[in-house]
Amino acid sequence: MKYLCLVYLDAVHWNACSDDDCAAYAAQVAASQRLLAAEPLHGTHTATTVRVRNGEVTLFDGPFAETREMLAGFYLVEAPDLNAAIQIAAGIPPARHGSIEVRPVRELQVGAAQGADPG
Incomplete structure (x- = not known):
């Protein structure tokens, strides 16, 4: 099963872990054939939030939620x-400074949606 491990850090600890440390851990998980993808994100000041209400697109600078x-x-x-996903998440270097949210990935049933009766 796929699990997404979301890395959360506050502004004080944003750069607490080096890219080298994170890359080394990613390589270790990849060597066990359990890593599907891993990427750091730019800071929230680079984010754009998109909302569509009644067919109208609205853009907001930054993330939608104000959080620590x-x-x-x-x-x-x-x-x-x-449990196995939690073991992997516990080894992610930023876990020492922030938190890691582990969530199972739900498979999108694309074929079923395309063949479904819309009415």
Whole structure:
């Protein structure tokens, strides 16, 4: 099963872990064939939030929610269960300075949606 490990850090700890540390851990997880993708994100000041209401697109600078911790990056992993995904998340270097949210990925049923009766 796929799990998304979302890395959250506050502004004080945004650069607490070097890219080298994160890349080394990603390489270790990749060597075990459990890593599907991992990427850091630029700071929230680079974010644009998009909303569509009644067919109208509205843009906002920055993230939608004002929070103390901001989404800093992610690791998409393959694990047999939540406990195994948590073990992987616990090793992510920024976990020492922020938090890692682990969520199972829900498979999108594209074929079923295309063949579904809209009425």
